[in-house]
Amino acid sequence: MSATETLPGAAAAAPRTIPPVDRESRRLGFRLTLPTQLLVLFIAGFPLLMQLYISLTDWSPLDGVGWWKAWESWNSFANYTDLLEDRRWWGALWRTFIIMLVCVPAEFLLALGLATLFMDDFPGKRIFYSILLMPMMVVPAVAGYMFFMLFQSGGPFNGILSALTGMDIRIAWLSDPTLALVAVMIADIWQWTPLMFLILLAGLVGVPEDQLKAATLLGANWRQRFFTIMLPRIKTIMVIALAIRVIEIFKIFDTLYIMTGGGPGVATETISVYIYKVTTQDLIWGYVAAIALVILIALSVLAVFAMKRMEAAKNGGRA
Amino acid sequence: MRRSPAFEIFRYAAIALALALTLLPILWMVSMAFKPIPEWSATGADLTWIPRAPTLDNFRFVFGESTSDLIVALERTAWRPILASLLSAVFGTIIAMVCGTAAAYGLSRFGSGKNLPLALIQLRLFPPMAVMIPVMIMWAFLGLIDTWWGLALIYGIVTLPFAFWLMKTFFDEMPREIEEAALVEGCSRFRVFMKITLPVMRAPLASSALLVFILNWSDYLIALLLTTKNWVTIPVYMASLSSSMTGQLYGAKAALGLLAAIPPVILGIAIQKHLVRGLTFGALKQ
Numbered sequence: 001m002s003a004t005e006t007l008p009g010a011a012a013a014a015p016r017t018i019p020p021v022d023r024e025s026r027r028l029g030f031r032l033t034l035p036t037q038l039l040v041l042f043i044a045g046f047p048l049l050m051q052l053y054i055s056l057t058d059w060s061p062l063d064g065v066g067w068w069k070a071w072e073s074w075n076s077f078a079n080y081t082d083l084l085e086d087r088r089w090w091g092a093l094w095r096t097f098i099i100m101l102v103c104v105p106a107e108f109l110l111a112l113g114l115a116t117l118f119m120d121d122f123p124g125k126r127i128f129y130s131i132l133l134m135p136m137m138v139v140p141a142v143a144g145y146m147f148f149m150l151f152q153s154g155g156p157f158n159g160i161l162s163a164l165t166g167m168d169i170r171i172a173w174l175s176d177p178t179l180a181l182v183a184v185m186i187a188d189i190w191q192w193t194p195l196m197f198l199i200l201l202a203g204l205v206g207v208p209e210d211q212l213k214a215a216t217l218l219g220a221n222w223r224q225r226f227f228t229i230m231l232p233r234i235k236t237i238m239v240i241a242l243a244i245r246v247i248e249i250f251k252i253f254d255t256l257y258i259m260t261g262g263g264p265g266v267a268t269e270t271i272s273v274y275i276y277k278v279t280t281q282d283l284i285w286g287y288v289a290a291i292a293l294v295i296l297i298a299l300s301v302l303a304v305f306a307m308k309r310m311e312a313a314k315n316g317g318r319a
Numbered sequence: 320m321r322r323s324p325a326f327e328i329f330r331y332a333a334i335a336l337a338l339a340l341t342l343l344p345i346l347w348m349v350s351m352a353f354k355p356i357p358e359w360s361a362t363g364a365d366l367t368w369i370p371r372a373p374t375l376d377n378f379r380f381v382f383g384e385s386t387s388d389l390i391v392a393l394e395r396t397a398w399r400p401i402l403a404s405l406l407s408a409v410f411g412t413i414i415a416m417v418c419g420t421a422a423a424y425g426l427s428r429f430g431s432g433k434n435l436p437l438a439l440i441q442l443r444l445f446p447p448m449a450v451m452i453p454v455m456i457m458w459a460f461l462g463l464i465d466t467w468w469g470l471a472l473i474y475g476i477v478t479l480p481f482a483f484w485l486m487k488t489f490f491d492e493m494p495r496e497i498e499e500a501a502l503v504e505g506c507s508r509f510r511v512f513m514k515i516t517l518p519v520m521r522a523p524l525a526s527s528a529l530l531v532f533i534l535n536w537s538d539y540l541i542a543l544l545l546t547t548k549n550w551v552t553i554p555v556y557m558a559s560l561s562s563s564m565t566g567q568l569y570g571a572k573a574a575l576g577l578l579a580a581i582p583p584v585i586l587g588i589a590i591q592k593h594l595v596r597g598l599t600f601g602a603l604k605q
Contacts, residue, residue, distance in 0.1 A: 024507070026429060026431070028425070028429060028508050028509055028512075029425040029428070029429030029430065029431030029432070030425070030431050031425075032421040032422060032424055032425030032429075032431065032512075033421070033425040033426065033431045033432030033435065035417070035418040035421060036418045036419065036421070036422035036432065036435060036439075036479065037432060037435070039418060039475075039476050039479060040435070040438050040439070040442065042476070043442065043450070043454070043476045044438065044441075044442065046453075046457075047450060047453030047454065047457065048453070050453045050456065050457075051453050054452065054453075067456050113333070114333070114334075114337060117330050122327070122330065128338065130588050130591065131338055131341060131342065132338065132341055133587070133588070133591065133594075134341060134342075134345065134584055135341055136587075137533065137583045137584045137586075137587035137588075138345070138580050138583070138584065139536065139539075139554060139576075139579050139580055139583060140537060140539060141539035141554035141557065141558065142348075142557070142576040142579050143344070145348070145557065145572060145573075145576050146344040146345065146347065146348045146576070147344060149347060149348065149351060149569065149573070150343075150344055152360075154360060154366070155366075156343070159366040190340070190341070190344065194341075195598065198594060198595055198598075199595055199599060202595040240599055244598070244599065247444055250446055251446040251447065253446075253448065253539075253540050257539075257540075258539075258558055271446070271448075272446050272448040272540075275446075275448045275449065276544075279448075279451065279452065279455075279544075280544075285452050289452050289453075291449075292448070292450065292451075292452060295446065295449045296445055296449055296450070299441075299444050299445060299446075300444075302444065303437070303440050303441045303444045304437070307436070307437055
């Protein structure tokens with residue numbers, strides 16, 4: 001979408017989107033945004049400074065001194081250098097990436113395929129649509145428990161495999177390092193393909209019907225219509241859908257933790273699970289603060305990028 | 320567009336497969352919730368898809384009744400976790416909606432708080448686990464650990480970005496004429512906001528609030544870190560349920576899981592129309 005295309009509309013809307021801002025409005029605007037500003041400051045400003053401070057020490061809640069006295073165990077940047085050599089951390093990061101590299105493309109392709117089937121009307125569409133969206137509304141912890149049951153060695157998943165193959169299959173999915181990771185990925189794909197489907201379908205429905213008809217009249221087959229008309233039209237939307245899922249994968253915790261607890265061993269330990277364990281079991285909070293800060297900085301860069309894409313989408317992606 | 324019969328057959332077959340895969344985990348849990356203890360872990364050829372002797376014992380058990388000689392009645396029943404989930408999610412929603420709606424209006428109409436969109440996107444982006452150390456320290460200092468109001472406060476902050484962005488897109492779209500008419504009549508801007516804008520925006524407000532509620536209700540990690548005993552929420556309570564005598568309490572957990580899963584699924588279907596907008600921060604609309 002070029003900027004020129006949006007200009008006429010923008011020009012027409014301009015007088016109304018910039019209301020005369022008098023003193024009364026400015027004061028009201030300030031007051032209305034104040035509570036949110038304070039909450040943001042409360043959760044971001046002070047805590048970040050606290051986190052930075054603690055991350056430079058060996059402080060632990062077991063030390064018996066308040067966090068403000070953490071300087072007593074000052075260790076300069078030792079936490080950050082330790083992080084470079086922490087194999088468990090790199091393992092967790094690597095696993096998080098693997099999950100992302102498998103799940104996000106799988107969810108995307110499944111969702112895109114499904115969405116193309118839902119583009120026009122057919123009997124039963126509404127009810128199928130509602131059912132297909134259900135997984136993303138299930139409480140993630142409950143979804144984790146569902147898959148915990150499904151993947152028991154005597155559970156229904158093996159039961160279906162047995163019925164299909166005619167053999168008595170008793171795979172202990174959640175106690176095998178590789179299969180546990182597979183199981184966790186299946187659960188993620190089950191729960192989040194619907195979100196992709198929802199977003200991509202919203203994009204596809206926005207593709208103008210007359211363009212598709214014109215292309216059909218000109219003799220384009222469905223493959224040409226799909227790749228030359230539909231996909232380019234929903235490019236921004238695809239980027240948004242993918243970005244949302246990539247971000248969410250970095251947070252993955254609930255489902256996974258209920259299913260495997262990060263185990264067996266550290267086989268399904270992602271960054272969130274790793275941080276959780278160091279926080280609650282090892283209790284070295286100085287170190288956790290350092291890890292957390294590194295993640296926050298990395299994601300902040302991503303946030304600025306995502307923000308720009310969203311602005312771009314708003315200015316043209318929906319035309 | 321007209322489709323060929325072959326395509327229709329393919330479409331229904333593909334959708335049928337997708338439906339089956341979607342429903343399998345859900346139906347297994349529903350079925351488990353109604354199974355009596357002997358059927359809980361039947362395996363192999365005995366795998367029970369539909370309970371042979373359906374019972375409500377699992378539900379009665381999680382609410383404290385002794386239903387079998389095999390398991391001891393629960394000391395701590397599901398009532399309190401349900402209350403904790405409800406209170407923290409409802410009040411978290413109120414905090415997020417009140418602050419988010421006001422700020423969204425301030426930005427949309429008067430251009431105040433231009434830093435908020437990016438600040439809130441960042442808030443949304445961070446894994447909760449990466450900001451929990453300071454939060455745990457602060458909450459301990461403020462005496463908010465293991466209280467429903469402490470949970471409500473953090474839920475309100477965590478879902479504030481959704482409330483803000485969703486309401487901002489609704490305010491941006493709302494025609495100004497109604498407000499302008501009232502201004503000409505001599506109403507103050509604040510009165511216009513309270514008496515005209517908010518009532519007009521009833522439906523968007525309601526669906527935003529429901530989305531925020533679903534998100535709050537779905538939390539597990541934050542409650543796991545910030546509650547210990549008195550105010551654990553349903554997911555935390557469910558995960559902790561086990562018995563020294565029978566190990567996993569499959570049926571009881573499934574019953575509880577079902578109770579926890581029903582509200583968001585129903586509410587989610589009710590606000591389907593606004594889901595895309597809510598979950599993509601207003602970048603997309605249906």
